[in-house]
Amino acid sequence: MAIIRSIIEDMRSRSHRVAVVVDKEEEKVVVGDSLRQSCWANMPQELLREVLLRIEASEDTWPPRKNVVACAGVCRSWRVITKEIVKKPELSSKITFPISVKQPGPRENLIQCFIKRNRSTQTYYLFLSLTSSLGDDGKFLLAARRCRRPTCTDYIISLHADDMSRGSNNYVGKLRSNFLGTKFTVYDGQPPHAGANITKSRSTRLVNLKQVSPKVPNRDFTVAHISYELNVLGSRGPRRMHCVMNSIPASSIEPGGEAPTQTEFSFNSVDMFPLFPFFRSKSNRVDKSLSGPLGDQKDGKLVLKNKAPRWHEQLQCWCLNFHGRVTVASVKNFQLVASAENGPAGPEHDKIILQFGKVGKDLFTMDYRYPISAFQAFAICLSSFDTKIACE
Template sequence: MAIIRSLIQDMRSRSQRVVVEEDAAAAVVVGDGLRQSCWANMPQELLREVLLRIEASEEKWPARKSVVACAGVCRSWREITKDIVKKPEFSSKLTFPISVKQPGPRENLLQCFISRNRTTQTYYLYLNLTSALCDDGKFLLAARKCRRPTCTDYIISLHADDMSRGSNAYVGKLRSNFLGTKFTIYDGQPPHAGAKITKSRSTRLVNLKQVSPKVPTGNYPIAHISYELNVLGSRGPRRMHCVMDSIPTSAIEPGGVAPTQTEFSLNNVDMFPPFPFFRSKSSRAENSLSGPLADKKDGTLVLKNKSPRWHEQLQCWCLNFHGRVTVASVKNFQLVASAENGPAGPEHDKIILQFGKIGKDLFTMDYRYPISAFQAFAICLSSFDTKIACE
């Protein structure tokens, strides 16, 4: 056991040198050193057994940084660790940065929360580390609001402080129309083979720092969100529809599969990026795809907000958030799969995403398969935007 502890300590120190290194030339030197590490010469059978035990013992953050450290030792360690660590769909765990682009767990809601900074117009997504509504949290994503004359953009990044569209940390963005009633979610990478890029000024800016010659970073529309116009002026709950362009309707059925990204496009694919994904809140702030494609014959998944009921005693609209929401707000919602194109089944009763207020600038965000943390975060950001014609 002492040997394993010594091994993990050595791996952490080596991994940290890779994670915090910002100079490209120095990073390459460090990477070469890791590939030549003495740990790379361990017998594959013994190495796999050690990594299996580490993966099984480090179940939650911040302890799971040991698993990330193992993947940063060298190429062979990384490949075995990636093979051992299961996707969030099956493990309900977010381990590597790519986890935020992969569908959530099938059997339960993954609990997260969003912190809002009104002064800087920024939003931070954290993974709940405990059953409490808000804890120290594990940083996942950040977004910055950018107002424009005809629309509003929310730039989403893997880095808490670097939210530029030309950065390797750029994940995607959310764009609204002038009224704040229609939104489009753009992915920085193609969500599936054959995805078409949307040409825009922001796309050209991103391509100035293209992260891979094989897969250009740009704007790939993956979802459209619309809020129903409130022409009567009634003070009822918001009504929203989310058309998930990259997810087929069959994904919510038993055995259904949603497209899953497995790697980011990076300048150096042999190393993990210098993203603060590996830090907790207390310490801050070639693309590969798997899964079936959304066939044109198989319609795209449509999510709609679950209809609340009117509570006579409280004199307000109510939804059951099972203790995850404590403050009444027009922003609160629960999304379920729409059954407009066919008979409703039990899969249409499952809550896929719920979002609600727990404090002045704190909100819970719980999601599940077939959407990812990135998609869920973008949908929730649309609720923050001012809606002139909806309320």
């Protein structure tokens, strides 16, 4: 493994060298690098596969797993074989590449993550838990920023902690709420599956005071609707929520069922979108999907509902078993399971698909599993942060 690590370090050091020739001595260095790169690219396929298999098996946790990502960046042949070797989170329970946050989690266990909130900047950061301790640094996955508008609230979700521009290649999707904060829609920045419907929107937008050009095909795809029941009687208790996953069939939780899986980012490619004219509209327009009922959207789609808590007589509060992952009582805490909308409930409806809870003033845990992705789970949890006067 020492030889393998030296190869990786050699690749990294070469990628940071400046390829500007100033004199004859630097020219020799650049030529030498080019020759060595061709040698690594032309390694026998059988030997290369064996090397990459050993790296993938040994570097199975972060931060050492960054070596697997480094191998995919060496050259085209290394990238192709690395992508074949590295399994999706559904099969490996590992998050390796950026696209992993858009792929469903494992079927048999929960991927443990946590969310850090920055109140001053209205930003939220999702990290992958590296240990069982709630105080570790974690592996950064996604970031979101809250943007308050006259009639709604947007949460822009990005792959980069400091780049929240909707016109950037780091843009993943967004969460939008209605005025009351009782209904939310999750949008994906690229098609979640073949035949996905495009959400028509304004030709230009202002995100963090940055205008996105109409030439950039910023079109979103609706992937989920989240609704919180109104508390008209003012009774105390946990929130009740329903999540209609537009892009996931209800059969996905059954044995042999499958959920759509994205394999790569499109990076706002113009070629993947059909051309149609842009239309201007008022800046305070709210999508119709936020105001209408959700009942007609549930047919054939996976519906998640919060698991009913039990009343604890001694503690005089509502309780859920988070198995030590949640330590602070909060109205934001929830566990989501599949709702039996189209038939009798089975054992698959008892599995917790997503759980979210408070462990500190601005620290929350988020654990998810198949058939939802880290991006979808993060968006659902962001809806819990929004103020809901009518639900409490």
